[in-house]
Amino acid sequence: MLKTVVAFAALALASTATQAKPTLRADVDTWRATHERQVLEEFEALLKLPDVATNVPDIEANARVLVPMLEKRGLKARLLSAGPNTPPAIYAEMTVPGAKRTVVYYAHYDGQPVTPSQWRSAPFTPTMRDGLSGKDVDWRAASGPLNPEWRLFARSAGDDKASIIALLSALDALKASGRKPSVNVKVFLDGEEEQGSPHLEAILKANRDLLKSDLWVIGDGPVHQSRRWELFFGARGVTGVEMTIYGPARALHSGHYGNWAPNPAVMAAELVASMRDSDGRILVTGYSDHVRPISPAERAALDALPDVESDLKQELQLGRSEGSERLSDSLMRPALNVRGISVGKTGEEAANAVPTEAHVSIDLRLVPDLTPEEAQGKIEGFLKAKGWTVVHDAPDASTRMTSPRLVRLQWEAGYPALRTDMALPASKALIASVERANGGPVVVMPMLGGSVPMYLFADIFKTPVVGLPIANHDDNQHASNENLRLQNLWDGIDEYAAVLADFRW
Amino acid sequence: MLKTVVAFAALALASTATQAKPTLRADVDTWRATHERQVLEEFEALLKLPDVATNVPDIEANARVLVPMLEKRGLKARLLSAGPNTPPAIYAEMTVPGAKRTVVYYAHYDGQPVTPSQWRSAPFTPTMRDGLSGKDVDWRAASGPLNPEWRLFARSAGDDKASIIALLSALDALKASGRKPSVNVKVFLDGEEEQGSPHLEAILKANRDLLKSDLWVIGDGPVHQSRRWELFFGARGVTGVEMTIYGPARALHSGHYGNWAPNPAVMAAELVASMRDSDGRILVTGYSDHVRPISPAERAALDALPDVESDLKQELQLGRSEGSERLSDSLMRPALNVRGISVGKTGEEAANAVPTEAHVSIDLRLVPDLTPEEAQGKIEGFLKAKGWTVVHDAPDASTRMTSPRLVRLQWEAGYPALRTDMALPASKALIASVERANGGPVVVMPMLGGSVPMYLFADIFKTPVVGLPIANHDDNQHASNENLRLQNLWDGIDEYAAVLADFRW
Helix, strand or coil, X not given: CHHHHHHHHHHHHHHHHHHHHHHHHXXXXXXXXXXXXXXXXXXXXXXXXXXXXXXXXXHHHHHHHHHHHHHHCCCEEEEXXXXXXXXXXXXXXXXXXXXXXXXXXXXXXXXXXXXXXXXXXXXXXXXXXXXXXXXXXXXXXXXXXXXXXXXXXXXXXXXXHHHHHHHHHXXXXXXXXXXXXXXXXXXXXXXXXXXXXXXXXXXXXXXXXXXXXXXXXXXXXXXXXXXXXXXXXXXXXXXXXXXXXXXXXXCEEHHHHCCCCCCHHHHHHHHHHHHECCCCCECCCCXXXXXXXXXXXXXXXXXXXXCCHHHHHHHHCCXXXXXXXCHHHHCCCCEEEEEEEEEECCHHHCCCEECCEEEEEEXXXXXXXXXXXXXXXXXXXXXXXXXXXXXXXXXXXXXXXXXXXXXXXXXXXXXXXXXXXXXXXXXXXXXXXXXXXXXXXCEEECCXXXXXXXXXXXXXXXXXXXXXXXXXXXXXXXXXXXXXXXXXXXXXXXXXXXXXXXXXX | CHHHHXXXXXXXXXXXXXXXXXXXXXXXXXXXXXXXXXXXXXXXXXXXXXXXXXXXHHHHHHHHHXXXXXXXXXXXXXXXXXXXXXXXXXXXXXXXXCCCCEEEEEEECCECCCCHHHCCCCCCCCEEECCCCCCECCCCCXXXXXXXXXXEECCCCCCCHHHHHHHHHHHHHHHHCCCCCCCEEEEEEECCHHHCCCXXXXXXXXXXXXXXXXXXXXXXXXXXXXXXXXXXXXXXEEEEEEEEEECCCCCEEHHHHCCCCCCHHHHHHHHHHHHECCCCCECCCCCCCCCCCCCHHHHHHHHCCCCCHHHHHHHHCCCCCCCCCCHHHHCCCCEEEEEEEEEECCHHHCCCEECCEEEEEEEEEECCCCCHHHXXXXXXXXXXXXXXXXXXXXXXXXXXXXXXXXXEEEECCCECCEECCCCXXXXXXXXXXXXXXXXXXXXEECCEEEECCHHHHHHHHCCCEEECCCECCCCCCCCCCCEEEHHHHHHHHHHHHHHHHCCCC
């Protein structure tokens, strides 16, 4: 058995060195050119399914569609659950004779919450347009190759169902050209990533043997703003908090009480302004005490990144950026983002009153080695030092009357950041595979600004974890009018075909 | 004719000195005790009419009900309009043989905007309850005198339709006891006060002769928190502004851009915190340059006010007040109240995104001699000095890209404050009339914290203007669940009867 394996491996290596690389890319592109509509039909079927993970039946409906899609490609698929009324993960596998390495391909099939009124078309009615602000196009009626600048608009189009479709399509393309993967394939699809993956750890630990591998490849996140292919070797962690700040027990006439009854809108403004400045610097005492410095290799990777700032400022109509760093450098720091402030009313509905409560919603992006627990503790300590009474449940009248400044903090589940060593053999092999398919260098990011629970795979499996994103950076992920640019989907199929069939170390 | 007039006047004065005072109060109370339900029927009929002045047809429907109510009391009534599609004012008059003074009684019949979801019962479905947080009661089915602690809930119940019903009922009570007013009566009902009375000045100036008088009595505002009867000799002015603060042109993933793209929620927080502190002090440079000092007489009146602060803190569940002054002293200063902040989303709808725009809604309470124009100019100058680009229309892309901090200001119509001299003969006669009906001293406020366009009457007619409020302080005016406590309505009928029939100088 051992000899046979070695012989297979030697043959495969020889093939890689001489002819597989150009042929693979060409074959995949040929297959894709004749199957664009078939790929989009499957993509639309998936995007039509509402997928906000707070609604577990919606997630289960997605799983019922995804399992047969995986089985159609010859993978054995099943659900992994952390218990009743929790969003299931989907597991699938394909053992490849002769493959000596096993790779787990990760993506998530849930999406961010939606505010339908802010969308041009309904978030779960996939709609093709000829550009980011373009007009609707009927791609089914179009003749010839589809314009690769067209975009499909729907929640999760970019984040993260595109990666699933690219993986499935790559398997189709390999089969059509008579190829088999060069690694044993495991697929893990998270059903609650946009909610902070509260059950992921339990699922991974309960399936430790099943998920054993040599590498996790994370198919999530957008590619670089230059539209160049990208790999990322880590991701920021995340947590979040809903803050409620209390004013008078009932709304008051602003004329008769407006200089005397504490205004929760003003207290919310002071609280936010005390926590961070408009250059993005976090002012919470000791917040960066355990932030791991950037290594020389990471520094070099960052410095090699193309410039994007001036184009981005134009695209986003920005008169400045927060701070003077490059975008990629700023993402190496912890971030405190205010997702929203809701207090009283504005515009037509505004009344001359002192409001009763202010709501501030914040997400925190974490970097190694600042954990969610440390971030939460530092913020609570900071607020207490600033004179705030911090509670976690709705306060009673007595607490309100004895607290000059009262805030309720409701913390979300979160997870820490990760940066994988770029010098590992698996890391180098992955870069080489993707660069062969690309025919040249790709963008290598030490750490993604967004959050993927990469830390957990490294922590539980002691296995390297690397990210392979495919979505366009301007896909409006986490916002209204999320979309995927078709060329990014085509690129994704090429990349997945490479890391399935031209990947060895 | 002159002799006859003098004889009538002499007779009236004699009557006042000997028996009218105690008899008047007793007669009015007797009439009221047997007509409580009739008063409430008329009050409910008025409160059922939606009255937000942005909807002119609603205001016109109110006028169609009010005009016959006035005519029923023997007044000649008509509408005064500033033009098509503007809320009309209502004018009515009754000339009293022998009366040497003419008094205009002012109230407004429009109400603040409503957010029905925040009301226990629909805002235009008057509902009686047995207390502020009490249970519904069927007052029509109740036997005997109605409990004076019951409250009628509806928009405008306290602000300001109660004053209109008290005036009408006082006229009924006088007629029932065979009395005539001691002054010529003019009634002026504003139809757009809660919108800042944008057409009031034009209406007053166009009807300068019609509205000539010796005194304006303003029936608006709540009485003192001690529930003692009150007169006020001025009111703060008001203006307001809607601010829009601009972030990126589209919402962005907070992980991939959250430390780099300027966050408009944070900019809004910084802007608010720069303009005022949590003690209510306005930090805008030079804002108080023209604030008129409190006179010794006003200081004495303020010092004579009963203490309300500790009861109020309990009632409102406050852990502190803004600043260390008494409530009444704090209302002598200009106020900057944040009515609301809306940016991004909070709670279940929150997404991990950098929002595109922040909206901040502010109302400004003004004191003599700080005018709306000066306040607006000082704020715009202050923001510019802080690095903000200030625009008044929606900015184009070029303005956004060349402005590190960009805010759009949309100013509301407003008006300045007024303080009437408390030592004038008319002022003294009014205090004496109300104190006779009360049987003792009343609260005398140099200036109301809320806003009534008193300045305009003084400015146009060169006539003293004094306020006679009747609503309970805890009437939730300008907020949800606005209400009027019945005893305040009964008191109001006594007070109006006094200043109609026992009022001479």
